[in-house]
Amino acid sequence: MASSSYASALGRLKVLFPSFLSKESYAQLLNAKDVNEIAKQLESSPYAPELTRSRSTYQGEILLEIAVNRTFIHRNLHAYEAAGFAGRPIVAAYLKRWDIQNIELILSSKAQGRSLTETESHLVSSRDIPAGVLAGTMTLDDFRLLLGQPSLEAIASQLVRFGYGQILLPLFETYERSHNIFPLTHALDREYYRQLLESLRFFQGDEWVVRHFVQSEIDVRNLLLLLKGIDAELPFEEVGNRFLEWGTLSRNGAQDLYSARGVPELVESLLDRSPSLAEGKAAYAENRSLTGFDAALNVDRGIAEIRRMKTYPLSLAVIFTYLMLAELERADLLRLVFGRLYGLPSSTIGPLLVSPRLGS
DSSP: OHHHHHHHHHHHHHHHHGGGGHHHHHHHHEEEEEEEHHHGGGGTTTTHHHHHTTTTOOOHHHHHHHHHHHHHHHHHHHHHHTTHHHHHHHHHHHHHHHHHHHHEEEEEEHHHHHHHHHTTTTSSSSSOOOOTTSSEEEEEEEHHHHHHHHSSSHHHHHGGGOOHHHHGGHHHHHHHHHHHHHHHHHHHHHHHHHHHHHHSSSSSOOOHHHHHHHHHHHHHHHHHHHHHHHHHOHHHHHTTTTOTTTSSSOOHHHHTTTTTTSSHHHHHTTTOOGGGGGGGGHHHHOOOOOOOHHHHHHHHHHHHHHHHHTTTSSSSSHHHHHHHHHHHHHHHHHHHHHHTTTTOOOOGGGGGGGGGSOOO
C-alpha cells in the first residue's frame, strides 16, 4: 500500500523536478549586471507567472523576492498534495517551518522598529495560499494583523490561538530586562523541531529516512552555532543554551569540539563530517566571514541527503527530495538577488550557491 502511494507521488513530482534551475542557468544569472536583468532572465523560468502578476505593484529586488517566495509556496503545495493521505501529517509538520520563519521575522521587525510595508514583502507567503501551506491555519491576513500589533507581547498574545503564544508569553519578563529577542526565536525553533520529530515517531516504516534528513539539518545549525560562538569568543555555556538537541551531534560532543583554539582549528576537526568546509578558509582568513562555511555545510548535506533519499524512491523520501531542492533554489536566488544589489562580485556570490554544486 505504501509503495503504491509513493509510486503515485513519484509520478506527480517527476514531471516537476526538471523545472528547477540548471547549473547553466545559475551561470547566466551570475553574469547578470543588476537585479532587473536577473528578473528578465527568470521570465523564461517557472518564476515567470509570479513576476508577471507582481510587476504592476513591485519592482527591483522586492519584485524578485515576492516572485521567488510565491513560487516557492506553490512548490510546497505540490509536495503536500503529492504526499497523499498517509504522508500529509508529516509534510504538514515539516512545512510549519515557514509559519515559524514568518513569526520570527515579524518579532524581529517589531523589535527593530521596522514598518509593516518594509516587512511584508519578506514574508514567505502567497496571496491565495496560507503561508504554512495547509500545515496550519495562518494566512497572509493573519500575518498582516500581527504586523499591526503595537508590541512584541501583543503579537505573542495574538499567537495564542495558533498555538505559538503559549511558547512565547512566559519569556517576556526576561525579554523586558534584556531586550534580547533570541530566546523568543530559539523557543519557537525548539518547539518546531520537537513537534516535527514527534510526528515521525510512527508511520509506515520509512519515517527513519525523513528523521535522518531532519537530524542532518539540526547538525548543520549546531555546527554553524559552534563556528559563530568560537569566532565571537563566547563561553560554551552561552553557546550551549542555543544548542538544539535531536541531531547526531551530542551536547557533550559539541563541547569537546568547542575546545578548539579558534575557527581554523575547529574547521580542521570537522572536515571528516563536511569536507567542503576547507573551501571557506580563505574567506575567513581574509575578512573573518563565516558565509563560506555556511554554504559548505549545506553543500555537503545536500549531496549526502539527495544521494541517500534517491535510493528510496518509493517512500516519503521523494517528497522531501523535492522540498529540499525547492528550499535550496529559493535560498540561492535570494543570495544572487541581494548579492547583486549590494554590489558583490560574481566571484564572491558564486561559491555561496548550493544548488549548482549538487549535480544531477
